[in-house]
Amino acid sequence: MADRKREPAARDVPSRPPTIYDVAAAAGVAASTVSRAFSRPGRVNAATAERIRQVAADLGYRMNPLASALPTGRTSLLALVVSDVTNPVYAEIIRGAEAAAAEAGLVVLLLDAHESDRRERDGLERALPIVEGVILAGTRMSDSAIRMTAKQRPTVVLNRQVADVPSLVQDNALGMRLVVRHLAEHDHRALTYVAGPEASWADGMRWRRLREAAAEAGLRVQRTGPFPPTIAGGQEAATALGPEPPTAVVAYNDQVAIGLMLALQAAGHSVPEEISVVGHDNILPAQLVTPRLTTVAAPLRVQGRDAVNAVVAARAGAPSRTGPGVPLPVRLVVRDSTARRRHPLSARPARTATTDAR
């Protein structure tokens, strides 16, 4: 490499892309001046800068991002880690993040964890040294691992709270309150939560908020799980619910809810007449299934955008409040998978009533 020829682009054959040195030579200035002409507006005389820009354009000069990143550390790269690209939830977040990143002149580097802690850490470890910030969407890593990366790069975590790390979380309390109220208004007195992955913070939080809201409203709650956050997981859950499912179930997310409905229906149950099902996230298929799924909707795209903006702000030296800030508003999208509870006369004759006290 040390002996690579460096002739002045003989015979017009652009053997190698031009560097600032080529531009400098052609413009009759020093390389440092060229550098400044591009990255330090105002630092060089306007006329000179213009000339340099002109020469650069003629030569087809393009700054080498690698070379400029080496001394400065600015790679213009952001890591976005998702637990499963295949989940439509992330498509929205990615879209939002991508858009905001592009606007800020950044490029996003996507890491798919495949729901695996290992893959996630490995990938992140590879990416960390070259990115300027990290967005953890639906991470399965431990709090300490997250804090570790946050120590190295501006980091924002989505839908999870980690001490000392900025985060953007949805208003789970509100969401679950809405769900419970909706269900209560439809005469439901008990509901069961179908849990997602244990490693998911959102799962824990949703379950907790659901319990609280239910207690407030005087509904009984139960929990079953954990299950994979997929349609298959939901189908699995359906069998776990047994032959006599509850009258209302709240699923960890839409995919689980959909799988659940599918399996329930396949088993001869009817939704929503016998069983009301509520999902979470409002992914596109939620409005496509029959019955259309009642679900909690969150501003996913906005969340992706805001996450990038937060990282960008931190990169620019903002203080970066570490708290969760104000949770993002959610709303309940009522569709056809929930209905008034069927009159209890016909319901579970086999179970004793003693556990119903409250």
Place this chain on the structure above:
Amino acid sequence: MADRKREPAARDVPSRPPTIYDVAAAAGVAASTVSRAFSRPGRVNAATAERIRQVAADLGYRMNPLASALPTGRTSLLALVVSDVTNPVYAEIIRGAEAAAAEAGLVVLLLDAHESDRRERDGLERALPIVEGVILAGTRMSDSAIRMTAKQRPTVVLNRQVADVPSLVQDNALGMRLVVRHLAEHDHRALTYVAGPEASWADGMRWRRLREAAAEAGLRVQRTGPFPPTIAGGQEAATALGPEPPTAVVAYNDQVAIGLMLALQAAGHSVPEEISVVGHDNILPAQLVTPRLTTVAAPLRVQGRDAVNAVVAARAGAPSRTGPGVPLPVRLVVRDSTARRRHPLSARPARTATTDAR
């Protein structure tokens, strides 16, 4: 920057991550030896290498990918350009690509074009200098623009053929033949194609193959469009079909097909009794809608994987056959959105029969 302090990590405070120089000093060798110990196995004595590795581990040394990329150009980054992350089709491709990339020690840099030529070119232009290869999935760029990037980096394009650029295309001819045969077997004598974006190569090809297959089978075909490749696009298409839609329609992709069904049903038509609908891609929602969508399925994930592998091979200096190679097999997933054509007695009394001759 020139005067940044460089003390020997006094007081155990890891002020700056260790470099090969630190390792070299600690191990009593030259920096070049450290470099080789890591990147040129066998070049240094096994014992020395081991000692260096040990010292490096103790110091917590990690190679700086930026620094090593500067002289060599190996960034371990791959650009994956999709026209719309929000389309589930790409989720599968991304998943396949991500997995293969991780296996090859590469990281994927995702570019979302938002169905915009501009965004796509801009993003790619930013990314190109730092990636080692490019995968264009559903690009909207011009052939010449594609060839341009292929000239700069190993490139593979998905579902599109561009002279002199390696590509991975699905067997559209087979797919459409299957579709036509299926429809013909169900007494359909005419069908209309609902087109996707004009800039889409796949759209053009599918339409062409459909026409050919239909001609072969003696079916009449029509085309309407273009429409955006989304559910909304499909809904739009439904109104374009007018009050008396054809008995069979083949949509550019599943999203269009779904939008179409939705709108058709909303307008009081019944699918598949009145109208058979066929989609393309077999995205998840296809099996969720009612009726479940008959569609052409392609091995998306495999396609993503193979694309990465092809780029990796090219990077490693493989000759990279530039042809499209053998098209990827597809199959027709028959579900409930297609049915035997209703007996023609009741059909379109208003139209003359003269055009039916063939």
Place this chain on the structure above:
DNA sequence: CGACCGGCGGCAAGCGGTTGCCATCTGTTG
């Protein structure tokens, strides 16, 4: 009218690895 100052360019030392070439050293070969 000399000291001072701001504007503008240039110099050169990095950033952290990589690698061609060379010097040693050791074990072979004739």
Place this chain on the structure above:
DNA sequence: CAACAGATGGCAACCGCTTGCCGCCGGTCG
């Protein structure tokens, strides 16, 4: 035993850009 080849490690020149510091120059101030 001398010539030689292979193994091994070091030197130093890059990769292309950034930036602290300095010097020069013309203008301003006291």
